[in-house]
Amino acid sequence: MWPAVTFTATAIALISTIVIHFQDQTSDPVAKFASQNLKKYDDDLIQLAKIASISSLPEHNADILKAAEWLVPRLKAAELEDVRILQTKGQPAVYGQWLHAAGAPTVLIYGHYDVQPVDPLELWTSPPFNPTVTRTGKGQGYFRGRGVSDDKGGLLQPVQAVEAYLKTKKALPVNVKFLLEGQEEIGSPNLAELLAEHKELLAADMALSADGGQISETQAGVVLGLRGGVAFEVEAQTVGQDLHSGLKGGSVQNPIHALAQFVADLHAPNGSVAVDGFYDLLDVVCVEQRVNARRWLRPTLEVVGIYGGFSGVGIKTIVPSKATAKISCRLVPDQDPDHVMSALKRHVDTHAPAQTRLTFTPLPFRAHPYIMPRDTVANRAAAKVLGGLFGTVKFYRDGGSIPALALFKEHLNLFMTCFSFGLPDDNIHSPNERFRVSMYDKGREAWIRMLQEIANQAASA
Secondary structure, three states: OOOOEOOOHHHHHHOEEEEOOOOOOOOOHHHHHHHOOHHHHHHHHHHHHOOOOEOOOHHHHHHHHHHHHHHHHHHHHOOOEEEEEEOOOOOOEEEEEEOOOOOOOEEEEEEEOOEOOOOOHHHOOOOOOOOEEEEEOOOEEEEEOOOHHHHHHHHHHHHHHHHHHHHHOOOOOOEEEEEEEOOHHHOOOOHHHHHHHOOOOOOOOEEEEOOOOOOOOOOEEEEEEEOEEEEEEEEEEOOOOOEEHHHHEOOEOOHHHHHHHHHHOOEOOOOOEOOOOOOOOOOOEOOOOOHHHHHHHOOEEEEEEEEEOOOOOOOOOEEOOEEEEEEEEEEOOOOOHHHHHHHHHHHHHHOOOOOOEEEEEEEEEEEOOEEOOOOOHHHHHHHHHHHHHHOEEEEEEEOOOOHHHHHHHHHHOOOEEEOOOOOOOOOOOOOOOEEEHHHHHHHHHHHHHHHHHHHHHHHHO
16 A cells, blocks of 8 residues: 655645746856857767766776776866875766865765666667767757766766866856766765765765756756665576476476566555565655656656566577566655665565575665755755746656765765756667757856855855
């Protein structure tokens, strides 16, 4: 069953809209510099997106390092200082700073340069790591390639905004630090340790995420919460080796049949997760029957991959010995990833179909749910800037997961405001990923305004 349904003042405030007018800045030298360097900024994204920095596949570890090493001179070219690679037990992070705005707040800017795998490759209309860009009309067109939206285009925008300030005014309105991660797409497994190790280096007054997105090309949003997540793999084995389906079929359990039965039973007929303990820590959840509420506010369990037997061209008549499913769960506030994983393992251990051995293996993706107050300096600044560029801005909760948000709060005591410009139809995590040229340019302009508006908000606080 679903947990109790109720509405609170907090829930009502989560989806609210404000309209703001922003002054014209076309004469500003910083914005002018940025508008004069569009070809250079396009090339930035093309060059970075050429690097196959897939964090989940060990064969791309060299590409991960290549992407980190590409970012180091790019941050230096933007006149950031103390630029360096921060090693972890896995993929490294890249750091840079500029700290000469006396009396102004320090803003820690987060992004990630790792990307998702590209399978199935045959569905791409162009090679995923041979990115392209077409600019037509007034800032129209698309970048196409893996990572152009999530998150290479996003992380480049604040770098370019900082560069525009430092190349024109030789100063920033605020102090900035950058932390660009190489493990976000696998759940940031080493980020907590990195934050603890470099706590003093990363100390700041507020944090902004260049990862995330906007609601649409005409509707901006400030995210007040994201779901957390966990993932696991379950393997079903019924026999010691593949068997001839004519000789053994029907007399032995087929692991694909058994696994299909198991994953189908993970949900009740009403769509709720049928795992004892999955909802244990939830007291009251603000949910509605609308699609967006289901997407943003409810926990979920999704089968994200399933395989077994022969998958090549043609037919191979066997009863396979094994089948495997990969499963991810999105979690909402009050759900604890460790508690949920324990419930999932217990379910696997006690619900094996007949003549089947199930094996539970945790996967590294793990994120705590995140929720933040609406009234922060960064949120107020984001609302004003986005309202000026889009016309309206909503405060809302989204269904995705960015592990860094909760980890920054836990280890650095910083709430993180998402300030990013991908769109829902960018095909992130899918074939044919794309990023609108208009959003790439608008996002850069937004970051230029955001740095100044944070200084203004802090001064008036």
